[in-house]
Every structure is written in C-alpha cells, then in structure tokens.
Amino acid sequence: MHRPRIREGFPGQRLVVLPPQIISHALRLPVCGLLFPTHIGGFNQAKYHFVERRHGTAQHILIICLAGVGSCRLGAKTWRLEKGHGIVLPPETYHRYQADQEQPWTILWVHFVGCAAPAFATALSVTLTEPRFWIGDLALVIDAFEETYRYVLSGYTDRDLLGLSTSLGHLLGLCRIHQKLPGLRRRMAEDRILRSIRYMRENLSRPITLKDCAHSAGWSEAHFSLIFRRQTNLAPMRYLTRLKIHRACELLKTTDLSIQEVAREIGFEDQFYFSRLFHRHLRMAPTSYRREFSLTALSALPNR
Incomplete structure (x- = not known):
C-alpha cells in the first residue's frame, strides 16, 4: 500500500x-x-x-x-x-x-x-x-526555542530582529552546552557540568562562589574550572553572571519589581553594582531595558 x-x-x-x-x-x-x-x-x-x-x-x-x-x-x-x-x-x-x-x-x-x-x-x-x-x-532547549519563536511573531523592527538573532544564538548555544557526546568519561564529565549549571540556576538569588559550584560537581575548584571552560568556552563565574543577567532580563520584561528587588532576586544586595554590571553586558541600563522590552511597553506599541 x-x-x-x-x-x-x-x-x-x-x-x-x-x-x-x-x-x-x-x-x-x-x-x-x-x-x-x-x-x-x-x-x-x-x-x-x-x-x-x-x-x-x-x-x-x-x-x-x-x-x-x-x-x-x-x-x-x-x-x-x-x-x-x-x-x-x-x-x-x-x-x-x-x-x-x-x-x-x-x-x-x-x-x-x-x-x-x-x-x-x-x-x-x-x-x-x-x-x-x-x-x-x-526542557531548557525547548524554552529557548519558544523564546525564539515569540520573537518571530513579535514584529520586524530592528529591535525585534536583534532579539530574534540573539535568541537563536542562545538556542544553539544551549544545544551545545547540554549536548551529550560519545565516550563514558566524557559523558560523566558533562553530567557533572550539567549538575553544576543546574545548581547555578537553582541558586541565582544567593551569592554562590566558585567553591560552591565546584562542590556541586564533586571536583576541586581548579579541575572544575578547567573542565567547565572546556565544555562551555566560558569561566564558571562568567557563565553564572550571564545566567543572572538573563534572569534579570526576564524579570524586567515580565514583572513590576523595582530595580533593587530585581537585583536581590539574582543575588545582589547593591542595586548600583547590579546596574553597572547589567550595563556592561547589554550596553543599556536596567531601566532603559525595561522601557524597551517590557511586555507592558510592547503591548502599548501600535499594531504593525
């Protein structure tokens, strides 16, 4: 048939x-x-x-x-x-x-x-x-795909296109970070790195250290840093900072939390330090980011 x-x-x-x-x-x-x-x-x-x-x-x-x-x-x-x-x-x-x-x-x-x-x-x-x-x-890769798909539907301004491009890069990056490759030893190492990343995500609201992250993977700080950088092309604490900034972006877009409250949600008591760090990564202040990308601001835009 x-x-x-x-x-x-x-x-x-x-x-x-x-x-x-x-x-x-x-x-x-x-x-x-x-x-x-x-x-x-x-x-x-x-x-x-x-x-x-x-x-x-x-x-x-x-x-x-x-x-x-x-x-x-x-x-x-x-x-x-x-x-x-x-x-x-x-x-x-x-x-x-x-x-x-x-x-x-x-x-x-x-x-x-x-x-x-x-x-x-x-x-x-x-x-x-x-x-x-x-x-x-x-699950994390699916979330990244959904973010990319939302940008496709959001419109075609240069701002929308930039969001679409960077969200796709995030999706492909997560595919790499959470990729499992052949070889028992390599798989075991990747499992430990994934465990440490999960630990980071679950503890974004508190000031965790390199020692904490290494302990979650069951390695010394030096060995953990070496393997983590080999797997992700980033030092562990820089990766953690990126997770925090990404979480801050989500909170700025989807909540009415104050800048100080957003800073505390990602483990920073000093909102001014958080603002400087945010600006260093995204070239705009948290308040400017909220004006540009919050769901409230986007809903107020005229239909295109």
Missing part, C-alpha cells in the same frame, strides 16, 4: 517563513548578519511527514526531536532520530527526512543563515559524517 507523503499541514502545526525582504534587511544589520533564522516551526505527531530535497537548501537546518521516531538521510547514510536527538543539515546538500510510520515524531526545527552559521554548526561538533547529537537537558 502506498504511504502518503506530507510536507506540512499537520493539525496544530506552527510554521513561520520570514519574508525575503526582512531577511535581506536583517543580514545587513551588524549582529543579525552573523546569525538569523529564515524558517521556524514545530510539528506534533507528524504522521506521514516526508521531506526530500535533491540539492538541499540555502540554509543550515536544525531539527530537534521531542517525541516519537523519525529518520534523516544525509548523503549516503541514514540516522534514526528519537526523543532528545538533534541533527544539523548543511546547506546545498541532498537530504531526506521523515516520520516513523508507527511512532511519528514531534519536532521543532529552524532554518538559519548568516556569516557565523557554519561556525555555530561546527560548535555543535556536527559533520557530514556525524550530523546527529543528543541533548541532555531538553
């Missing part, structure tokens, strides 16, 4: 294709030119999903499997994808991917371009011979 082949049109699907003129404009902007999405979406239990491109696409494609089973053929080899698997398909290369007939997959996906797109793909340690990887903490 002939099996149907469906490219899109699934119940409850999400799919956005950015207008070509918007993509062209974004790629001329300083930050967006490094990395920018062109298509983004998600399919739930996509029965009979089938896509084949003889000459590939002009973009890299990231596919993340949330449930079910699918397969992807790249060149002459086929990879099975299950929950937690991700795969990056390079541009201008034959590929075919499809849902399993008995357990059709649920996937998130994004096409992306930019002069730094190949570097982001390389950072995920994917190659033509091994394009598949496994994500250890899927």
Whole structure:
C-alpha cells in the first residue's frame, strides 16, 4: 500500500517563513548578519511527514526531536532520530527526512543563515559524517526555542530582529552546552557540568562562589574550572553572571519589581553594582531595558 507523503499541514502545526525582504534587511544589520533564522516551526505527531530535497537548501537546518521516531538521510547514510536527538543539515546538500510510520515524531526545527552559521554548526561538533547529537537537558532547549519563536511573531523592527538573532544564538548555544557526546568519561564529565549549571540556576538569588559550584560537581575548584571552560568556552563565574543577567532580563520584561528587588532576586544586595554590571553586558541600563522590552511597553506599541 502506498504511504502518503506530507510536507506540512499537520493539525496544530506552527510554521513561520520570514519574508525575503526582512531577511535581506536583517543580514545587513551588524549582529543579525552573523546569525538569523529564515524558517521556524514545530510539528506534533507528524504522521506521514516526508521531506526530500535533491540539492538541499540555502540554509543550515536544525531539527530537534521531542517525541516519537523519525529518520534523516544525509548523503549516503541514514540516522534514526528519537526523543532528545538533534541533527544539523548543511546547506546545498541532498537530504531526506521523515516520520516513523508507527511512532511519528514531534519536532521543532529552524532554518538559519548568516556569516557565523557554519561556525555555530561546527560548535555543535556536527559533520557530514556525524550530523546527529543528543541533548541532555531538553526542557531548557525547548524554552529557548519558544523564546525564539515569540520573537518571530513579535514584529520586524530592528529591535525585534536583534532579539530574534540573539535568541537563536542562545538556542544553539544551549544545544551545545547540554549536548551529550560519545565516550563514558566524557559523558560523566558533562553530567557533572550539567549538575553544576543546574545548581547555578537553582541558586541565582544567593551569592554562590566558585567553591560552591565546584562542590556541586564533586571536583576541586581548579579541575572544575578547567573542565567547565572546556565544555562551555566560558569561566564558571562568567557563565553564572550571564545566567543572572538573563534572569534579570526576564524579570524586567515580565514583572513590576523595582530595580533593587530585581537585583536581590539574582543575588545582589547593591542595586548600583547590579546596574553597572547589567550595563556592561547589554550596553543599556536596567531601566532603559525595561522601557524597551517590557511586555507592558510592547503591548502599548501600535499594531504593525
């Protein structure tokens, strides 16, 4: 019996294709030119999903499997994808991917371009011979995808496009940080690093130290710092600071907490130190960020 082949049109699907003129404009902007999405979406239990491109696409494609089973053929080899698997398909290369007939997959996906797109793909340690990887903490990656998708829907001002570009970079960065690679020793090391990152996230409201983070991983401070930097390309305390700044951004956008209260929520008693740190990272004061990006401010903008 002939099996149907469906490219899109699934119940409850999400799919956005950015207008070509918007993509062209974004790629001329300083930050967006490094990395920018062109298509983004998600399919739930996509029965009979089938896509084949003889000459590939002009973009890299990231596919993340949330449930079910699918397969992807790249060149002459086929990879099975299950929950937690991700795969990056390079541009201008034959590929075919499809849902399993008995357990059709649920996937998130994004096409992306930019002069730094190949570097982001390389950072995920994917190659033509091994394009598949496994994500250890899927929930965080899903949250990052949802943030990127929200920016796609928010509008096409330069501010929106910058948010879209940086949120996509955050998504790809989390895929790398929470990626599980082969090898027992490496997997054990990555599990400890993930444990320390989880500890950081759970304790953003208090002033934790490098010693605390190293203890959560079960290592000495020196060894922890070495392995952490090797896995994330950042020193542990710098990574912690970025987590705090990201949390502060969320609070500024979604709550009415005062600047002092936001500072305390991320472990700083001195709101002026927090404000200087925030400005150093984002080149704007917390109050300016709130005016620009809070949900209240955005809802007051005219419809575009």
